[in-house]
Amino acid sequence: MSESNDDIDCYLAAERNPHREPRVRITGLMVQYYHVCKRELWFMSRGLDIDRETTNIQRGNYVDENSYDSRRRSYRINGRIQLDLLDSGDVMEVKVSSALENPARMQLLYYLWYLDEVLDIEKDGVLAYPKERKREDVELDEEARAEVEDTVRGIIKVVERDAPPALEKKPYCDACLYQNICWV
Template sequence: MTDADPVERLLATARGEPIDDPFRVTGVMMQYYHVCKRELWFESRNLEIDRDNPTVVRGTRVDDTAYSDKRENLHLGMIALDLLDDGRVVEVKPSSTLTEPAEMQLSYYLWYLDRVADVQRDGVLAHPRERKREPVELTPERTAEVEESIRGIHGVVSRSSPPPAEEKPFCDSCAYYDFCWC
C-alpha cells in the first residue's frame, strides 16, 4: 500500500489494518501544515520545541484552564480531542491570530471522527481570552480541504530535508525559531 493515496494509507493505519507503510497525521501536524511547512517537518522528526517559549507557555496555560469544568479529553487513535459537555468537539487557542490553521486542525478532528469512527459532530473553535467562539462544521468543501492537506502533509514529511525557511510575521514567537534563523 506504499504507493496508495496518503488519505487511504492514513485511514488504513487509523483502522488498524495491516499495511507495509503506516501513515499518521495528528491535529498538530494539520495545524503546522497551514502555519509553516518547515515547522511541520521538524515536528515530524520529533524535534522537541522550546517548552519555555512564551508563546508555548501561554498556549499551554490557556488550554489547561479554559472550559476545564465543561471539557473531557478523548484519545482516539492518532487524535486527542476535547469534548464539551454538549458533545461538540472544541479546540481552544490563546488567540485568533492564526484562525485558518486552527479551523483546519478542528476540521481534521471532525473528518477523522466521521471517516474512522463513523461519528458526526460539530465543532467549536474557542478563543477564551478574547471571549470568542466560532462554530466549525465539516462541509463537503472542508472535507476536500482536509484530504488535500493530508496529501500535502505526506509530501512534506516524506522529504529527506526540511523545506527552506520562509520569513513570516510570527517567526519571532515560534518555538522552532532557532532551527531556522540562528
C-alpha cells in the same frame, strides 16, 4: 485512481486497521504546523521538538486547561489524537489567540474528519478563544472535507521529504521557537 486519492485511501485504511501502520501518523499539531509553516512541520516530524517550557507554550497550556474545564472532557484516540468534547457533544478546540485562525480551524476540522472517516462518528465543532471572548461553530461540510484531505496529502508529502522545505520568511518567524534552526 490518482496518487492523491491513493494517499488518502492508504492513510484511512491504516487508521481503521489496528494491525496496519500508516506511512505517517498525523496529529492535530501537525495539521496546525502544516498551515503555519511546512518547514516547522518537517522539523517536528524528525523529533526536533520545541521547548515546551517557554512562556508562550505555558500560557497556551494554561488557557487550554482552565477554559471550559467543567463543560468538556478530553479523549485520546489511537494514542495521538487528543480532542475535547463539550457536554453538548461538540468537539472543542481552545486557542489563546485568533492570530492563526485558519491553522486552528484546520486542526479542528481534521479532528471532525478523523472521527467521521475512521470511527464513523459525526460531530460538529467549536473553535474558542476565551481571552478574546470569541467562539466559532465549525462544521465538516464537503468543502471542508476536501480541504482536510488536501492537508493530509500535503502533510504526507512534507514529512516524507529527505530535506526540509525551503526557508520562507513569514510575519511570525520572529516569534517562532524554531527560529534558531532556520535563521542561524
